[in-house]
Amino acid sequence: xxxxxxxxxxxxxxxxxxxxxxxxxxxxxxxxxxxxxxxxxxxxxxxxxxxxxxxxxxxxxxxxxxxxxxxxxxxxxxxxxxxxxxxxxxxxxxxxxxxxxxxxxxxxxxxxxxxxxxxxxxxxxxxxxxxxxxxxxxxxxxxxxxxxxxxxxxxxxxxxxxxxxxxxxxxxxxxxxxxxxxxxxxxxxxxxxxxx
Amino acid sequence: xxxxxxxxxxxxxxxxxxxxxxxxxxxxxxxxxxxxxxxxxxxxxxxxxxxxxxxxxxxxxxxxxxxxxxxxxxxxxxxxxxxxxxxxxxxxxxxxxxxxxxxxxxxxxxxxxxxxxxxxxxxxxxxxxxxxxxxxxxxxxxxxxxxxxxxx
Numbered sequence: 224x225x226x227x228x229x230x231x232x233x234x235x236x237x238x239x240x241x242x243x244x245x246x247x248x249x250x251x252x253x254x255x256x257x258x259x260x261x262x263x264x265x266x267x268x269x270x271x272x273x274x275x276x277x278x279x280x281x282x283x284x285x286x287x288x289x290x291x292x293x294x295x296x297x298x299x300x301x302x303x304x305x306x307x308x309x310x311x312x313x314x315x316x317x318x319x320x321x322x323x324x325x326x327x328x329x330x331x332x333x334x335x336x337x338x339x340x341x342x343x344x345x346x347x348x349x350x351x352x353x354x355x356x357x358x359x360x361x362x363x364x365x366x367x368x369x370x371x372x373x374x375x376x377x378x379x380x381x382x383x384x385x386x387x388x389x390x391x392x393x394x395x396x397x398x399x400x401x402x403x404x405x406x407x408x409x410x411x412x413x414x415x416x417x418x419x
Numbered sequence: 420x421x422x423x424x425x426x427x428x429x430x431x432x433x434x435x436x437x438x439x440x441x442x443x444x445x446x447x448x449x450x451x452x453x454x455x456x457x458x459x460x461x462x463x464x465x466x467x468x469x470x471x472x473x474x475x476x477x478x479x480x481x482x483x484x485x486x487x488x489x490x491x492x493x494x495x496x497x498x499x500x501x502x503x504x505x506x507x508x509x510x511x512x513x514x515x516x517x518x519x520x521x522x523x524x525x526x527x528x529x530x531x532x533x534x535x536x537x538x539x540x541x542x543x544x545x546x547x548x549x550x551x552x553x554x555x556x557x558x559x560x561x562x563x564x565x566x567x568x569x570x571x
Contacts, residue, residue, distance in 0.1 A: 293494055381473025383490060383507075386517050405496065405503075413501040418512065 267322065273305040279332055282306075285343045289408045309365045309407065310354070317361070348411035355400055363399035370399070452557045468552035476519065477551065480564035485547040486519070492550055497543055504544045505537065 236242055269275060277283040287306075290296055295304040312318050337343040337350075358365070372392065377385045391397040401418070404410065413419035447458045456462040474489040495503035507518040525541040526534050541547075564570035 381490065382475070383473055383517070405501070406494075409496065409498075410501045412499075419501060419506055 267318065270322070271307045271311055271318075273307070276306040279328075281332060281337050281343065285337075285340065286408045293407050295407055304369065304407075308369070312361070312364060313368055317364075344411075351404075351411050355404065358400040359398060366399040366403075468554045470550045470552055478564070478570050479568050480562065480570065482565070482568070488548050488550045490550075492545070497545065502537075502542065502544075509537075 277287045290306075295309075297303075311321055331337065335342075337346050372388075375388060377389060380388065387402060391402075392399075404413075404416075404419075447456075449456060453465070454462070470491045470493070471489065472491050477487050477489050479486055492504075497504060505521075506512055507516040508521050510520050512518070513520040521537065521541075523533070525537050528534055528538050529540060
């Protein structure tokens, strides 16, 4: 059979009444898809709020309490960065990857991995290192969603900021997280970490 | 007789009340450089001062003065896990960050031994080094800084 005749055959089939079942399935699949898609996105939206994150005491009693003392919780302009702003990528594909990776957090909660302050403190280095690695790999994408290097006005920044930003940051040698560790939470034991 | 106990109680209450009311409270009334304050009142808090944000080093007034901090230190933690100050002022990083190196006295223990790490008694920087705010002096000061340190 030639290619053209194959396509012709298919077309004939689709026009014939016996293809009704196929059409039915396609229709269901289509509407189902839309509903599923919408539901999926809504679920994504809900899980992308601070309330959701601090719904777990593991997050609320430790990192959230610490974060409340920092510049991203209260500052002169009243603009806040919430948990997902720094931890969940804005881009859809990245987001899905992060969400799938985050499923292990539910497992962590169920198994009581960090359900007391002591356990959390003991485990913190591991958690922090994962975040540093992630941010290093994406060139601190989340920070850059809000802080755009292009629009940083060096004449408004302090001496120390200008010195570091116009050298190591501008040249691309370092990224935000290399210099700004511990910006929102307390740090684990920093022994052996570069620059500490 | 039921009237007697009632009478006694009322009388007792009245005397107790009047003696209490007569008692004057010693309010302390201490005059301090922050203004007068009495212990039965909560003094209104002063307005928070602004810490100087980022400046060149501030001149020292005498030899062995711990230099004051010419920049803000909000959120800089110094604890068992980490010491933010040393990430700039430590010898390893000072050249890169442009910060003044901590001097060798910071490596000396109480009995003059030189250690290979910052001495525990010099670990908590803000014990000796403090930020500056644009606040008026609370007391007059006639101290004259020494000339050889570049003060005029």
